[in-house]
Amino acid sequence: MIDLNEKWNELADIKDELAARDWFMGTSGNLSIRADKNINGFLVTASGKDKRKRTAEDFLLVDFEGRPIGDTVLTPSAETLLHCEIYRSTEAGCSLHVHTVANNVVSEIYGDEGVIVFQGQELIKAFGLWDENAALTIPIIPNHAHIPELAKEFQQHIHGDKGAVLIRNHGITVWGKDGFEAKKLLEACEFIFQYHLSLIQIKNAIQFPKQTLSI
Numbered sequence: 001m002i003d004l005n006e007k008w009n010e011l012a013d014i015k016d017e018l019a020a021r022d023w024f025m026g027t028s029g030n031l032s033i034r035a036d037k038n039i040n041g042f043l044v045t046a047s048g049k050d051k052r053k054r055t056a057e058d059f060l061l062v063d064f065e066g067r068p069i070g071d072t073v074l075t076p077s078a079e080t081l082l083h084c085e086i087y088r089s090t091e092a093g094c095s096l097h098v099h100t101v102a103n104n105v106v107s108e109i110y111g112d113e114g115v116i117v118f119q120g121q122e123l124i125k126a127f128g129l130w131d132e133n134a135a136l137t138i139p140i141i142p143n144h145a146h147i148p149e150l151a152k153e154f155q156q157h158i159h160g161d162k163g164a165v166l167i168r169n170h171g172i173t174v175w176g177k178d179g180f181e182a183k184k185l186l187e188a189c190e191f192i193f194q195y196h197l198s199l200i201q202i203k204n205a206i207q208f209p210k211q212t213l214s215i
Contacts, residue, residue, distance in 0.1 A: 003035070003036040004035055004036060004039065004043070004061070007033050007034075007035060007036070007043055008043060008059060010033060010179045011031055011032070011033040011043055011058075011059060011094075011179065012054055012058060012059075013179075014031060014094075014096070014179050014182075014183055015031055015045070015051055015054075015058065016054060017183070018031075018051075018096070018098060018183075018186075019051050019052045023098040023099075023100055023190075024051040024052065024098065025099065027048055027049060027050060027051065028098070028099040028171070029045075029051065029096075029097055029098040029099055029171065030044065030045045030077035030078075030079050030080070030083070030097045031044070031045050031059075031094075031095070031096050031097070032044040032045070032080075032083040032087075032094065032095045032096075033093065033094045033095075033179055034087055034092070034093045034094065035061065039061070039069075040063060040064060041061050041062055041063045041064060041069050042061070042062060042064075042083065042087055043059040043060070043061055043062075044059060044060065044062055044066075044076050044077055044080050044083055045058065045059055045076075045077045046058060046059060046060050046074040046075060046076065046077070047074075047075040047076065047077050047078060048075075057074055060072050060074040060076060062076050062080060064084050064087055064088050065084060066080040066081050066083075066084050078147060079097060079147060079150075081147050081148060081150075081151035082095075082097065082147075082150070082151050082154050082173055083095045084151070085151050085154055085155040085158060086158060086173075086175045089155065089158045090158060090160065090161045090175070091161050091177070092161045092162065092175040092176060092177060092182075093176070093177050093178040093179070093182075094175065094176055094177075094178055094179040094181070094182040094183075095173060095174070095175040095182060096173070096174050096175070096182050096183065096186050097171055097172065097173040097174075098171055098172060098186065098190075099170065099171035100171070100172075100190060100193075102190060102193040102194045102197055103166060103171060103172045103189070103190065103193050104169055104170070104171070105193075105197060106166070106193045106196065106197065107140050107166040107167065107168045107169060107170070107172075108168065108169055110140055111140050111142075111168040111169070113140070114139065114140055114141075115137055115138065115139050115140060116137075116138050116140060116166070117135050117136065117137050117138075118135065118136045118138075118192050118196070119133070119134070119135040119136075121136070121192050121195070123188040123191050123192055124136040124188070124192070126184050126185055126187075126188035127162065127164075127185065127188070128162075136192075138164050138165065138166055138172075138189070139157045139165050139166065140165075140166040140167075140168055141153045141154060141157065141165060141166070141167055141168065142167075142168055143167050143168050143169055143170040150167070154167075154173070158175075161175075161176070161177055162174075162175060162176040162177065162181060162182075162185060163175060164185060164186075164189055172186070172189055172190075174186045174189060
């Protein structure tokens with residue numbers, strides 16, 4: 001149980017840090033971390049909790065089918081099945097899902113293409129892409145309301161122990177070997193998204209300095 005407590009605190013620390021960035025608006029988002037190898041399951045955020053607060057009911061233990069382990073009144077996050085797909089398909093140790101304005105806008109701009117590619121960005125090195133001409137490709141999948149259908153489509157883009165997938169007009173899910181790597185990948189993605197959107201705005205302002213935006 002000591003190991004599970006350590007995992008709990010590790011995930012709680014990540015939650016606190018992401019909450020300080022305002023990445024959990026309206027109780028959105030969900031986080032998980034793989035339990036000890038002797039426990040076939042993982043800790044995942046409980047549904048509907050205020051993630052700005054730290055309580056004993058922030059997470060619950062579930063198996064790899066998303067079913068609670070042990071007696072609990074808590075309900076797993078609605079998107080727990082996405083985390084299940086990651087842990088069943090890889091050796092990843094942590095998965096993080098957040099909704100931000102930047103990742104939603106990027107997913108909408110490039111949603112019809114089903115993918116966004118970043119090249120020449122320093123922070124793609126977080127994904128182990130060190131070659132000068134390396135490119136980071138992030139798939140964008142439709143935001144199916146039926147979570148099993150969403151999880152099925154999501155699973156098609158899990159190709160290793162670390163990665164990232166955008167859900168159109170919904171959010172981003174990243175995963176890595178442990179909490180540190182998953183958080184690093186999430187931070188890198190969010191920086192790249194915000195940089196990309198800022199660059200588009202600046203270029204448009206230079207190209208059309210007198211144009212008035214109307215909505």
